[in-house]
Amino acid sequence: MEAEGHALKPDRWLWGNHSVTQAAGALPERRLAGDTSRDRRRLPSAVDVLREAAAENTEAAEVLEVTIDGVPVQNVREYRAASPAPFSLTYPENSVVGVPAGEYYPQVADGYWLMLAPLSKGEHLIEIHVVAPGTIFGTIEFTTVHHLTVE
Numbered sequence: 001m002e003a004e005g006h007a008l009k010p011d012r013w014l015w016g017n018h019s020v021t022q023a024a025g026a027l028p029e030r031r032l033a034g035d036t037s038r039d040r041r042r043l044p045s046a047v048d049v050l051r052e053a054a055a056e057n058t059e060a061a062e063v064l065e066v067t068i069d070g071v072p073v074q075n076v077r078e079y080r081a082a083s084p085a086p087f088s089l090t091y092p093e094n095s096v097v098g099v100p101a102g103e104y105y106p107q108v109a110d111g112y113w114l115m116l117a118p119l120s121k122g123e124h125l126i127e128i129h130v131v132a133p134g135t136i137f138g139t140i141e142f143t144t145v146h147h148l149t150v151e
Contacts, residue, residue, distance in 0.1 A: 047086050047106050053136050054110035055082065060140075063131035064112065069124055073114065082110040124148040 044052070058080065066073040086106030093101045126146040133139040 050108045054108050057135040058110045060132040060135045061130055065129040067127045076112055079112050079114055081113055083108050119150045121150050
């Protein structure tokens with residue numbers, strides 16, 4: 001990838017996600033399989049509800065910017081992917097998520113992932129800025145800055 005004043009387009013995937021956990025307790029009210037109501041239509045499973053919530057969060061992103069060494073990555077939205085199957089996560093004590101330590105299943109992910117061609121030797125800066133109003137958690141806005149040294 002050339003960075004000299006040209007916009008970058010990744011050739012593979014690597015970065016980012018929105019994952020949703022039942023443990024967070026922040027899912028919207030939805031009926032799950034096993035609901036004893038008289039409605040006999042197919043009810044969504046917990047995984048269906050998690051996938052829908054993760055997709056809604058990802059789609060809420062109004063600002064999605066990535067730069068590598070100050071050069072914008074083009075077409076970030078083309079690099080969206082969702083986990084093909086549920087998976088488990090193990091959270092340590094005092095995790096930033098705020099759930100008790102332990103393994104949580106099911107988990108799903110839906111987001112934008114970039115894999116970069118090898119960077120040249122030296123210092124590099126990757127910046128990610130996202131603004132996503134209207135997620136199930138309210139407005140999410142963050143900027144992450146990654147300082148990399150390639151030897």
